[in-house]
Amino acid sequence: MRFVKPSRPNVYTGGTLDRAGHLREDAAWVERAMAGEAARYVVFWQGKTLIEGGARGAPRARLVRRPAVETAAVFLGLLDGVPVFAVDFSRLENPYEVIEAGEAAFADMRGVSGALPVDDATILATARAMLHWRGRTAYCSVCGGRTAPRKAGYVMACMACDTEHFPRTDPAVIMLVARGDFLLLGQSHKFPRERNFYSTLAGFVEPGESLEDAVRREVFEEVGVRVGEVVYHSSQPWPFPASLMLGFYAQALTEEIVLDESEMRAAGWFTRAQILDRARLGFDLPPPDSIARRLIDDWMGDEGGGDS
Numbered sequence: 402m403r404f405v406k407p408s409r410p411n412v413y414t415g416g417t418l419d420r421a422g423h424l425r426e427d428a429a430w431v432e433r434a435m436a437g438e439a440a441r442y443v444v445f446w447q448g449k450t451l452i453e454g455g456a457r458g459a460p461r462a463r464l465v466r467r468p469a470v471e472t473a474a475v476f477l478g479l480l481d482g483v484p485v486f487a488v489d490f491s492r493l494e495n496p497y498e499v500i501e502a503g504e505a506a507f508a509d510m511r512g513v514s515g516a517l518p519v520d521d522a523t524i525l526a527t528a529r530a531m532l533h534w535r536g537r538t539a540y541c542s543v544c545g546g547r548t549a550p551r552k553a554g555y556v557m558a559c560m561a562c563d564t565e566h567f568p569r570t571d572p573a574v575i576m577l578v579a580r581g582d583f584l585l586l587g588q589s590h591k592f593p594r595e596r597n598f599y600s601t602l603a604g605f606v607e608p609g610e611s612l613e614d615a616v617r618r619e620v621f622e623e624v625g626v627r628v629g630e631v632v633y634h635s636s637q638p639w640p641f642p643a644s645l646m647l648g649f650y651a652q653a654l655t656e657e658i659v660l661d662e663s664e665m666r667a668a669g670w671f672t673r674a675q676i677l678d679r680a681r682l683g684f685d686l687p688p689p690d691s692i693a694r695r696l697i698d699d700w701m702g703d704e705g706g707g708d709s
């Protein structure tokens with residue numbers, strides 16, 4: 402199996418945000434920073450976040466000054482020395498009443514994330530992941546007691562038994578399976594039928610399993626194909642809602658497809674020519690912000706998967 406280098410960083414990776422983990426320990430500093438003039442806030446509301454400039458084709462994340470309402474914020478880090486926090490205002494009926502949104506409006510970040518500046522995309526991804534985790538950690542999984550944030554929101558501590566719960570991210574393998582000049586792409590029931598897009602296979606890593614074993618198991622479960630060599634490509638945080646995608650190329654040892662119809666709508670072997678000609682053939686590839694698309698584009702190399 403040839404080694405295919407990532408052509409560029411994945412969306413939601415890189416950037417200059419300094420997570421400044423040591424500052425989370427300093428409750429007095431966090432308090433001062435939150436109240437300071439310089440502080441900026443990423444606001445989420447019912448799964449959406451503030452985006453401006455989209456109409457001009459140059460979307461940006463809108464970071465606002467301290468909202469006019471008390472809230473438990475998560476400290477994301479320092480951006481050029483500016484402390485950046487994340488808050489979730491989903492419970493408010495009208496979040497615009499407590500923030501200076503300017504011309505920004507709440508929007509689904511996935512609609513624009515491929516076009517966002519690198520720092521904006523990584524900050525939004527981090528904020529979304531942290532706020533989702535915190536929202537799901539209101540109660541202690543040991544004793545059922547209420548939890549409260551510590552360490553600038555990076556710990557949820559049980560007020561009854563003092564167990565500390567830490568942010569979690571769920572590893573998932575995502576793999577482009579190849580055999581000679583053919584690529585194995587599939588369509589999950591989760592994909593919108595009308596888009597008719599074909600993507601790499603993917604699945605969650607189970608406890609006690611290596612990444613390579615997870616690749617082989619998932620491919621066999623979903624399409625009945627045996628995989629030999631597995632080569633790492635790159636990773637991508639995927640806060641939709643809580644995954645870390647670990648991307649691989651996998652060498653198929655067998656060809657026959659036996660579809661797991663409970664998970665997959667369709668799967669098949671595709672040639673490069675078919676992938677390049679997909680508009681005429683009536684199918685599409687996954688969205689450009691996804692590592693799935695990067696795996697396909699990088700494998701296609703100079704021919705590229707195209708920009709659509």
Ligand SMILES: [Zn+2]
Pocket residue numbers: 541542543544545546559560561562563564
């Ligand atoms: Zn507890």
